[in-house]
Amino acid sequence: MITFDNVTKRYPGSHEALTNVSFTINQGELVYVTGHSGAGKSTLLKLMAAIERPTTGTVLINNQNVSKLKSGTLPYVRRKFGLVFQDHKLLYDRNCYHNVALPLSINGITGQDAGKRIRAALDKVRLLDKEKAMPITLSGGEQQRLAIARAVVSRPSILIADEPTGNLDKVYAADILQLFNAFQQVGVTVIIATHDALGNSQNEHVSSKILHLNQGRLVKAEVAV
Amino acid sequence: MKSWLTQHSQALKLVLSRFKANLLNTLFICLAIGVTLALPSIMYTVLSSLSGLANNVKSESQISVFLSADQAVDTATAIKAALEKNAEVKSFKFVAKEDALKQLETATANNNVLSSLEQNPLPDAFFITPKNLDAASIESLKNDLAKLEGIEEVVVDGAWIKRLNYLILIGQKAMVIITSLLGFALVAVIGNTIRMQILTQQAEIEVSQLIGATKSFIRRPFLYLGALYGLIGGLFALFITYAVISVFNQSLNTLSREYQTDFSINLPDITSGSVVCLLSLVVGLVSAYFAVSKSLFKNIN
Ligand SMILES: Nc1ncnc2c1ncn2[C@@H]1O[C@H](COP(=O)(O)OP(=O)(O)O)[C@@H](O)[C@H]1O
Numbered sequence: 264m265i266t267f268d269n270v271t272k273r274y275p276g277s278h279e280a281l282t283n284v285s286f287t288i289n290q291g292e293l294v295y296v297t298g299h300s301g302a303g304k305s306t307l308l309k310l311m312a313a314i315e316r317p318t319t320g321t322v323l324i325n326n327q328n329v330s331k332l333k334s335g336t337l338p339y340v341r342r343k344f345g346l347v348f349q350d351h352k353l354l355y356d357r358n359c360y361h362n363v364a365l366p367l368s369i370n371g372i373t374g375q376d377a378g379k380r381i382r383a384a385l386d387k388v389r390l391l392d393k394e395k396a397m398p399i400t401l402s403g404g405e406q407q408r409l410a411i412a413r414a415v416v417s418r419p420s421i422l423i424a425d426e427p428t429g430n431l432d433k434v435y436a437a438d439i440l441q442l443f444n445a446f447q448q449v450g451v452t453v454i455i456a457t458h459d460a461l462g463n464s465q466n467e468h469v470s471s472k473i474l475h476l477n478q479g480r481l482v483k484a485e486v487a488v
Numbered sequence: 489m490k491s492w493l494t495q496h497s498q499a500l501k502l503v504l505s506r507f508k509a510n511l512l513n514t515l516f517i518c519l520a521i522g523v524t525l526a527l528p529s530i531m532y533t534v535l536s537s538l539s540g541l542a543n544n545v546k547s548e549s550q551i552s553v554f555l556s557a558d559q560a561v562d563t564a565t566a567i568k569a570a571l572e573k574n575a576e577v578k579s580f581k582f583v584a585k586e587d588a589l590k591q592l593e594t595a596t597a598n599n600n601v602l603s604s605l606e607q608n609p610l611p612d613a614f615f616i617t618p619k620n621l622d623a624a625s626i627e628s629l630k631n632d633l634a635k636l637e638g639i640e641e642v643v644v645d646g647a648w649i650k651r652l653n654y655l656i657l658i659g660q661k662a663m664v665i666i667t668s669l670l671g672f673a674l675v676a677v678i679g680n681t682i683r684m685q686i687l688t689q690q691a692e693i694e695v696s697q698l699i700g701a702t703k704s705f706i707r708r709p710f711l712y713l714g715a716l717y718g719l720i721g722g723l724f725a726l727f728i729t730y731a732v733i734s735v736f737n738q739s740l741n742t743l744s745r746e747y748q749t750d751f752s753i754n755l756p757d758i759t760s761g762s763v764v765c766l767l768s769l770v771v772g773l774v775s776a777y778f779a780v781s782k783s784l785f786k787n788i789n
């Protein structure tokens with residue numbers, strides 16, 4: 264459902280962040296994007312989510328060529344994804360409930376229907392009792408879970424998370440990964456960028472694909488079981 | 489259709505909740521807009537009342553023809569016949585000098601001075617209402633009449649109307665200039681206010697764009713904001729116009745009673761009130777549109 268063919272990305276006034284990257288991700292897969300800081304993981308995720316366009320090469324999302332899409336249709340492509348940003352991008356001027364409400368309101372879902380979905384999403388990340396709390400009062404792990412709730416509230420078929428365990432200690436990190444696994448179990452395609460060496464014991468029983476980046480080049484695409 | 493409605497009611501609700509959240513700020517901005525708009529609105533109201541007055545008086549405007557004192561008896565009859573033939577004359581009235589004297593007596597209620605006069609100092613007179621009221625026609629009619637036999641003087645009593653009309657014209661030009669200058673000021677004020685709002689909502693706008701909000705979704709609440717600023721400002725302007733003109737009319741009434749007329753400035757009616765509100769709504773909308781287009785969508789394609 265996501266295909267990169269010879270994709271190169273160069274930011275204006277910068278060197279190549281990605282060079283000749285090709286791979287395919289299928290429906291329902293669990294994919295880890297690994298590599299050092301600056302290897303191009305975030306860039307790869309942004310290209311997948313139609314936030315950036317490739318400099319050369321093609322990115323196909325559900326057989327749609329992102330480069331050929333009019334900029335007016337890009338927002339609708341983006342809505343297929345649930346995104347967890349590297350820096351959360353939570354809105355600190357409103358409570359948890361209204362943070363999770365944002366993607367729904369963008370999709371024109373409001374009122375009772377929205378309320379049900381928001382509470383279901385908060386429930387999934389075990390933050391139902393914090394619905395009225397402001398994000399600033401949450402712990403790091405809770406903020407990350409709130410970001411996940413916002414990403415899944417509109418029931419996307421693809422969930423993309425950029426270093427979701429980056430600043431968390433081991434217990435919290437394992438907890439978050441568990442959540443992603445649960446989504447993958449119910450058929451969601453899950454793509455996670457991480458800079459730590461994988462092999463975290465929790466995931467050994469889950470089959471997953473690893474895209475390893477080194478200085479913008481894909482050096483390994485392997486399936487771990 | 490339904491989703492269209494949802495989108496708009498969603499944006500409107502959002503804007504109204506933001507309004508409530510900083511009510512004092514909002515009121516202050518709307519008041520500033522109202523004061524700015526009140527000036528041209530008051531000018532317009534005064535000018536249109538004045539030109540109504542000018543038109544009104546113009547239709548009553550007359551040419552007075554005074555006959556020379558020592559005319560023959562049938563001069564008046566000859567002039568009457570000439571006036572009846574003249575196509576430029578709409579109607580006329582003959583006032584004999586005896587009648588004129590009686591009128592003067594009742595008007596001044598002072599018989600002594602007049603009865604002490606040896607003879608009637610007043611001439612016979614025709615009061616003519618011309619058909620065409622423009623300056624050129626009146627002037628040519630005046631010249632025609634002056635050529636008639638036995639006429640002492642032809643007086644057009646509309647000279648001050650000409651002057652009033654010139655003043656109104658100058659006033660209208662001034663109004664157009666002031667309105668356009670203030671219009672620019674309004675666009676700047678509303679645009680700036682909206683840019684500030686955009687700044688405080690920067691984080692939300694960024695995330696929204698990243699997760700698939702369309703440009704119009706992001707633009708819409710700000711357009712509503714500008715339109716509402718304009719609308720409420722327009723209402724404030726109307727209110728100020730009403731208040732100012734009512735105060736003026738009180739003094740005007742006293743003054744015009746002295747002159748035995750009843751001139752007062754018309755308060756704005758429904759039509760001109762709606763025009764003021766609509767115009768300021770449009771100004772608000774346009775300024776918002778420019779502000780949003782200039783400060784949004786920089787970081788993302
Ligand atoms: N918006 C940008 N403008 C210019 N250069 C960028 C931008 N984003 C990332 N880069 C550069 O691209 C390279 C890859 O960055 P990134 O994809 O963020 O790596 P990672 O997420 O693996 O740390 C880095 O060298 C970074 O400096």
Ligand SMILES: [Mg+2]
Pocket residue numbers: 304305306349425
């Ligand atoms: Mg990164």
